[in-house]
Amino acid sequence: MKYTGYSFLLFLLLLSTLANAQTYKNELGLRSDNDSYLGQGSDRYYTNGLFFNFRHALDQQKLPQNLEKKTYEISLGQKMFNPYSGYAPDPATQDRPFAGYLYVEGAMNWFYSNESIIKASAQIGTTGKNSLGEAGQKLLHRAIGFYDIEGWDYQIKNELALNLSGQYSKLLTRIADNAVEFSFEGYANLGTTLTGAGAGLLFRTGSLNQLFNSAYTNSVIGNHAKTKALVKREIFFYAKPQLNFVGYDATIQGSLFNNNSPVTFGREPLVFAQQLGVDYSSQRFTFDFSVLFKTREIKSTARAHQWGSIGLYYRFDK
Template sequence: MKYTGYSILFILLFCSSFAYSQSFKNEVGFKSDNDSYLGQGSDRYYTNGLFLYFRHAADQSKLKAGLEKKTYEISVGQMMFNPYSGYAPDPAAQDRPFAGYLYIGGTMNWFYSDESIITASAQIGTTGKNSLGEAGQKLLHKTFGFYDVGGWDYQIKNELAINLSAQYTKLLTRTAGNAVELSFEGYANLGTTFSGAGAGLLFRTGNLNQLFNSAYTHAAIGNNAKTKSLVKREMFFYAKPQLNVVAYDATIEGSIFNNNSPVTFSQKPIVFAQQLGIDYSVDRFTADFGVIFKTKEVKSIARAHQWGSATVAYRFK
C-alpha cells in the first residue's frame, strides 16, 4: 500500500491526538510515613502517618492562557506522635506529648506555563483521643508483633482542628539537557493545629518532566493536555533543604484555646529539615521513597529525629 505525504501527515496527527486522549485525568494514592523504615530501631516523635488521596485534573482546553493545568484533591490522613518511645507510661519522663491528628482535606493546584505552582488547601479534623492515635498505634503494634504501647493516657486533649495552607513553587533553572533543575518552594500554614511558614530549594536530577507534568508535584494526571511531557518515564533523585518558622504546633503545645492537656512543651521556633528521595513514574504508576531529617522541634531533652516516607499512586481515566 502506498502512502502520500498527506496521508502520512494525517496518520501522524491522528496518532498524536490519540496519544493525548490516552492521558489519565484521575489518580488515587497512598502514603505511609514511619521511622521504622530507616531500620534504626527507634519509635520516637513523629512515629507514623497514613494518608489516602484522590486527585482529578480539570479540562485543560478550557483554562485561560498561561494556566497549564488545574487539579483538585480530596484526602484523609492520620498522624501519630510519641515521646522517646511508644511505651512511656511515666509522664515525668516524657520528652514530647503523645498526640494524634486525624483529618479530611481538600486541595486545589494551579500549574502555570512558566512552571510556577500555587497550591491552596484546607483541612478539618481533630486532635486528642478522637483522632484515634492510640487505637491506631495499638493496632499497628499488635498486627506486626511490636512491643506493648503505654502512656497514651497523657495524650493532648480533644480539639477541633481547622487548618489552612498555601504553597508557592517556581522553577529557577533547568539545564539544556533537562537532566538537572533547581526550584524554589515556600509555604504558610494557619490553623488551630499547625501555624508557621517555611522556604526551601528543590534540587532534582535524572529523567525530568516539567513541574506541571511531573509526579513530584502530583501533576502526572492531565485532561486534554496543552503541552507534551518531556519524557514518558520519570526517574530522578531529589533533595530539598528547608528552613521552617514554627508559630504553633498543637501536637507539642496542646490546645490553642486552653491548657488542659496533662503533658505539653514549648516548640522550637526555628526547625531545619532536609529531605532526600527517589521517584519513579510511568504512565499509570508512581512510586516514591524519601527520607526526612529534622532538627529538634521541642524545648525538652528530645533530640533531632528522622523518618522514611513511601508513596504509591495509580492513575486512571
Template sequence: MKLKIKRILLATIFIFIKLSTSFAQEFAQEFSIVSDNDAYLWYGQDRYYTNGLFLYYRRAVDQNRLSNKNIAKITYELSIGQQMYTPLSGYVPEPFLQDRPFAGYLYGRGQVNIFSKKKHVWRIGLAAGTIGPNSFSRETQTLLHQTVGLYSTSGWDYQIKNAAAINLQIMHLALLLRNGSESLDLSLDNRLDLGTTFTGFSFGLLFRTGQINPFDQSTYHHARISRNSMLTAIKPEFYFYAKPQLSYVVYDATIQGSMFNDRSPVTFDAQPLVFEQKVGANYAKNRLSLDYSLTFRSKEVRSNARHHQFGTIAASYRF
C-alpha cells in the same frame, strides 16, 4: 480491488490503534497512598513523629475551560490523613519521663493546585479535623504493634486532649534554574500554615536531577494527570531529589496542646526554628508512580528530646 480495500482497512485499523494508544496516555484522575514511618529507616527507631498515613484523590480540570492564558493546568485534590506522635518510645507510662507529648491528628482536606506557564505552582488547601483521642491514634498504634509483633504501647492516657483542628496551607514553588538538557533543576519551595493545629512558615530549596519533566507534567507535583491536554503522552520520569528546608514554628498543637484553654497533662513549648533535609528517588511511567524518601529533622521540642528522622513510601495510580 478487494485486496486494496483490505489494505486500506488494515491501515485504518492500525492508525486507529496507534492513535488510541497515544491518547490513552492521558489520565484525568489519580489515587495516591502515602505512608510515613520511622521503621522505613530500617534500624529499629520508634519515636516522635512515628507514623503517618494519607489517602489522596486528584482530578484535573478540562484545559479547554481555562480562560486565563497564563495558567497551564489546574487540579483539585481531596485527602484524609492521620499522624501520630510519641515521646522517645511508644512505651513511656510515666508522664515525667515523656520528652514529647503523645498526640494524634486526624483530618480531611480539600486543595486546589494551580500550574502557571511562568514556571510557578500554587497549592491552596483547607483542612478540618481533630487532635486528641478522637483522632484514634492510640488505637491505630496499638493495632499496628499487635499486627507486626512489636512491644505494647503505654502512655497514651496522657496524650494531648481533644480539640478542633482547622488549618489553611498555602504553598508556592518557583523555578530558579533548569539546565539546557532538562536533566537538572532548582526551585524555591515555600509554605505558610495558619490554623489551630500548625501555624508557621518555611523556606526550602528543591533540587532534582535525572529524567525530569516540567512542573505541569511532573510526578513530584502530582501533575501527570490532565484533561484535553495538547500532549498525547507525558514522558516517563526517574530522578533523585533533595530539599533542605528551614521552618519558623509559631504554634504546634501536637506539642503545646490546644491554643484555647488547653488542659492536656503533658505539654512543652515548640522549638521556634526547625531545619529539615529531605532526600528521595521518584519513578513514574504511564499509570504508576513510586516514591521513596528520607527526612532528617532537627529538634522540635523544648525539652531533652532529640532530633529525629523518618522514611516515606508513596504510590500513585492514574486512570
C-alpha cells in the same frame, strides 16, 4: 505501494502522538510515613503517618492561556506522635507528648505555563483521643507483633482542628539537556493545630518532566492536555533543604485555647529539614521513596529526628 507506505508512516506517527499525549484525569494515592522504614529500631516523635488522596484534573482547554492545568484533591490523613518510645508510662520521663491528628483536607492546585504553582488547602479534623491515634498505634503493634503500647493516657486532649495552608513553587532553572533542575518552594500555615511558614530549594536530576506534568508535583494527570510532557517516564533523584518557622504546634504545645493537656512542651521556633528521595513514574503509576531529617523540634531533652516515606499512586479515567 507508495500510498501504503505513506499510510503506514502516518499510522505510526498517530500511534506515537497518542502514546505521548495519553493522560488520565484521576489519581488515587497512598502515602505511609514511619521511622521504622530507616531500619534504625527507633519509634519516637513523629512515629507514623497514613494518607489517602484522590485528585482530578479539570478540562484544560477551558482554562486561561497562561494556566496549564488546574486540579482539585481530597485527602484523609492521620498522624501519630510518641515520646522517645511508644512505651513511656511515666509522664515525668516523656520528652514529647503522645498525640494524634486526624483530618480531612480539600485543596486546589493551579499550574501555570511558566512552571509556577499555587496550592490552597483547608483541613478540618481533631487532635486528642478522637483522632484515634492510640487505637491506631495499638492495632498496628498487635498486628505486626511489636511491643506493648503504654502512655497514651497522657496524650494531648481533644480539640477541633481548623487549618488553612498556602504553597507556592517556581522553576528557577533547568539545565544539562533538561536533566538538572532547581526550584523554589514556600508555604504558610494558619490554624488551631499548625501555624508557621517555610521556604526551601528543590534540586532534581534525572529524566524530568515540567513541573506541571511531573509526579513530584502530583500533576501527571491531565484533561485535554495543552503541552506534551517532556518524557513518558520519569525517574529522578531529588533533594530539598528547607528552613521552617514554627509559630504553633498543638501536638507539642496542646490546645491553643486552654491548658488542659497533662504533658506539653514549648516548640523550637526554627527547624531545619532535609529531604532526599527517588521517584519513578509512568503515565499510569508512581512510586516514591524519601527520607526526611529534622533538627530538634521540642524544647526538652528530645533529639533530632528522621523518618522514611513511601508513596504509591495510580491514575485512571473512570
